[in-house]
Amino acid sequence: MPMTQPTDASVDEFLAAVSDERRRTDSQAVCALMGEVTGEQPRMWGPSMVGFGHAPYTTADGKSHDWFAIGLAPRKAALTLYGLTFYGSNTDLLDHLGPHTTGKGCLYIKRLDAVDHDVLRALITRSWEAAHH
Template sequence: MAQLKTTETAISVADFINSYVDNEQKKADCFRLIELMTAWSGFEPKMWGPTIIGFGSYHYTYTSGHEGDAPLIGFSPRKASFSLYIYSPSEAQKHLLDSLGKFKMGKACIYVKKLSDINISTAEKICSATIAYLNEHHECACRA
């Protein structure tokens, strides 16, 4: 079986941001997202793989037998935009996207250029709903 690339690491989140992010506004947005996601999830930030900042974890198993661990919620400060890993595609969450603000939807994430483009209150609701969804459907650190 292939080795998973996105696993929790011991790399310092602050060191990663300070060395990887070259835009001061994006850097400030990173540290603000860390404050928000720590409060919303109840977990401290950890690096997952080389560029994802995650909060908490859950264990997944696919019907194919592939399994692993992933952060409950998280983000990555990509060059073009932030990748926000905060959404589980459930019917209950789809209506929240209407009030999120300016974003693009990917297969597994929401892309935003800057934090001021989105409604933080709506982002919090999406994160809370995602954590609840993962708690219901997976082995989850949020149960502790």
């Protein structure tokens, strides 16, 4: 399976086209926050992920691929944030974030207005700095 690649598609157009109003505004707000923290421009990765920066990603077969350092995807079930929770990291911040779930390297937020924005900013900042140490 080929890895998702960066594209030249418009991030603004992609986010504006998210059909669920709350998911659309939450996604736009998190994208703006990630841009503010990183100083980077967002870029589409594949048809449905927005990424910031670059970080090598090694797959189970030992191959290294280019990937984004942090990113987001407005999914139907939740706003998915990438690069903030690798290997059980950042539990000190996650404990204070508010309602969320985590997966392998993913943080899922159903409602942005239900989480602590200062904690989210700290998570994004710490993760970005860790990817660019």
